[in-house]
Amino acid sequence: MLPASLDEAVDALAAAPAAVPVAGATDLMEAVNAGRLRPAALVGLGRITELRGWRYEDGGTAVLGAGLTHARMDRPDFAALIPALADAARTAGPPQVRNVGTLGGNIVTAAPAGDTLPVLTALEATVTLARAGASREVPVSHLLTGLDPVRPGELLTWVRVPLLHAPQVFLKATGRSGPARATASVALVLDPARRSVRCAVGAVAPVPLRPLEAEAWVAGCIDWDGSREIDPAANAAFGEYVATACVPDNYGAEGAWEAVTEGPTAAAVRLRRTVAVLARRALGRALK
């Protein structure tokens, strides 16, 4: 099925709730080719041009189409709007993937290392899930954690992101110079209106994690009215705080849910070091 408009797409999904919506197909076709997925039907979203752009809403919100490609999000006009999302889109993969892979697809696939996910989590974005005759608004974190999943017949159409007009950073650690999956990533945004710092750590857990206490603590260390500087020691402590909050002591150990008494595993120590460096650098860049 190749609907030409959003309404047609929603109707098509209502008629065939088992159908899978497909945009860039960079994740979907890999699963199909490997035999892990055999969709009953596909609803191609490629012709729905309205989903490929964005618009503004009152109250300083950008409404992003789910069909925005990573390549489009990397362009300067978009990067001026939501810099961290542009950073994440730029590093999301090789050009072939970024040219077709979409924002909505990245959210729905919900891979632990999905690059836009920590950014959307830190921005406290919400998504619109549309179905025939109705639609609902869900926080992206609720969607990712499975608290409020996409229901059959629903289509992810829009992503609402607050425009903060302040520095934002996305950093990821990979094992190479070329495009690669993150071993850990950190998204950090400043919200001067609320005098808050919001941070999300990706790829270390099935969903992005928010170190809320560390955020609250570091927000108090920043001189919001002045030069917005931070003491380097406080910045380093923030990194450690985030790392300890997001990487459990028993990371990578067998029976990861049982309590461990011998202190952090070697894998936890390594990952914490990486997360701490990323968080420290991210805050340093945001406040520079």
Place this chain on the structure above:
Amino acid sequence: MTSPTDIGAAPQQDGGEGGAPEPFGLGSSPLRSDALPKALGIYPYAADLWAEGLLWGAVLRSPHPHARIRGIDTSAALALPGVHAVVTAADLPPGPDGTPDGAPAGPVVADRPVLAAGVVRHHGEPIAAVAADHPDTARLAVGLIVVDYEPLEAVTDPEQAFTAPALHPDGNLFRHLPLRTGDPDAVGEIVVEGLYQVGRQDPAPLGAEAGLAVPRPDGGVELHLSSTDPHGDRDRTAACLGLEPDRVRLVVTGVPGATTDREDLSFQVTLALLALRTGRPVKMTLTREESFQTHTSRHPALLRYRHHADADGTLVKVEAQILLDGGAYADVSAEALAAATAFSAGPYVCPNVFVDAWAVRTNNPPAGRMRGEGALQACFAYESQLDQLAARVGVDPVEIRRRNAMSTGDPLPTGQAVTCPAPVRALLDAVADEPLPALPVDDPDAEWLLPGGPGGAGDPAAVRRGIGYAVGMVHMLGAEGEDEVSTATVRVSGDHATVICAAVDAGQGFATLARQIVQTVLGVSEVYIAPADSDQSIAGPSARGRHTWVSGGAVERAALMVRHQLLQPIAANFGMSSELLQIADGKITSYDGVLGMPVAEALEGKELWATAQCRPHPTEPLDEAGQGDAFVSISFCAMRAVVDVDIELGAVRVVEMTVAQDVGRALNPRQIEDRIEAGVAQGVGLALLEDLRTEGGVLQNPSLTGYRLPTALDTPEVRIAALLEERDVVAPFGAKAVGAAPAVVAPAAVAAAVRAATGLPVGRLPIRAEDAVTA
């Protein structure tokens, strides 16, 4: 990039109507004839083959690294509509005792069954195969085959292999090679020790295994495969099927990447068996995951070294213990071990060398041939030792190598004198003399690619630059008495020539080289290279840099014989020796310019044919003390690596690799540079990225997402400092093979540079992020 200037001015010839002159003959750099179709995506590979009425094959593979097979029930698979045949070990010729043994085969020792019989010894070992009318039906049928496994304990630590129960009737030890030369009691003032580990690198060819088998009316079978050894593969396939070799014909299709033996035998025998069983053409393409499971990888290695030296760094004694994990089957482990042992001291003079080396069987994936097998692992260890020694003596890493470097005529620890050119010092000087790349502080306006890549987390304040040197060696051609021979036929008719030679151009450029040879000898510009198949005479595998030597030599001899047939009557007519005639620009001219006759006219409408063989001087196996003239010739390479390391995240970027290589004679300089770049890319991949991980014998990352091949951003600038042309007098054209040496040396050079940047003792490859974090 610098190019050598002393390769002689190549004769130029017009490339057709008004076109630019096309490079012609040896020493020039003509474009490969397959370059454009490959770049345009229209070059056909085995996966593109089609035959009317073909069936699709699929293979059932073991999920266990070690298990006894108590029974196989294929009835449900056979009952599936569309399934034409299901084969297991019981369908192959039985073993000597009359029971199915899976028709074991192998390049040296026949120990690897085509289909597992009674026991599986590695994760992904083939057990059964299906032919069906649709690829999905075939895969579905594979899922319906019920195998009753009794999982056994997997031996995955090579050090446990010595004491573990035998995993195979042949035992767990493929080979133990002791090497003893000199005085065991010699000691030096300085002693450095180290333990080195090399991970499992996979050739990961861009195209996964694919092939088409067509049954022949005479009861034989024709296989269309991207084989790199058509005759060897044909003979082994026929033996496994119980057929005469001439009933099997192997046609070589486009080879989508090969840095090793290309097809695995199980794949092609299974394919042929399905075609014979169904009487219909059968096509099979493996998934990427299967491809990682089935083809052989590089030997993971554990090397323990102790170097003794005088106070000034002169080597006194090298002691080493080398352990190669050969995986479940023997393949070429014995040969890799010989290289690791013979080159264990590196391209250095050392009077006393004591080595014990073992290659053992485990339940890990089988290891086999891959650019510089054995030599690479040893190079990483001895070069790491030399760096340690330099630090202890307090001299520059280049100087410690210069002091110990071997020269032509010096002996290897095996007692064999290196009679070929060994310009080790000259290579080292060439890379050391090259200017270093600029530092970011010297050129702050340029956009610097930091470790972690563009848009990455790199922070200039945490980046340290390191420079490392390495020099290494690798042998060419088969070793230890292997009969190396190649045959080529050259035909001239009219104004063009044809070369018929079963040497497969697996991407290394042999077809281009053969064209250049014939152009030089016969003066004709139009040279057609016939596609390789096993009905031609034997040329042997495309490995170990053989074809430049043996097949290049055979083509030259055949061309010279044609030239003699062509010139002899003319020379007799003019009462002069044929040596006084020369052929150039399609014309035969005499030394005095009196004669000037077009080649086509001299042929008088005849066709001239000649077939010749090339067989280098024989070698001998290493004896029980590791002594013997085991190698035909050796090539050397020196490198300087410049790396940037983010010492907080452990991210490494190789900025530049400077290479000086001993090439004997540069037959096609551009192709040599391509081979060096390919070797560097593969070596950098091994040093930093490529590691096929196993957990209890089970592959953890058999995909191109999980197995990280270097991308364009991971591959450094390659600067050719020198292609040293000191002719090897026994080699055809004096040329040495160039493909393996850069891959052997690059990992050691990168490791040395990371060591220099971080001050950490980098002891394992690939270098993980945590091995490069100094905090």
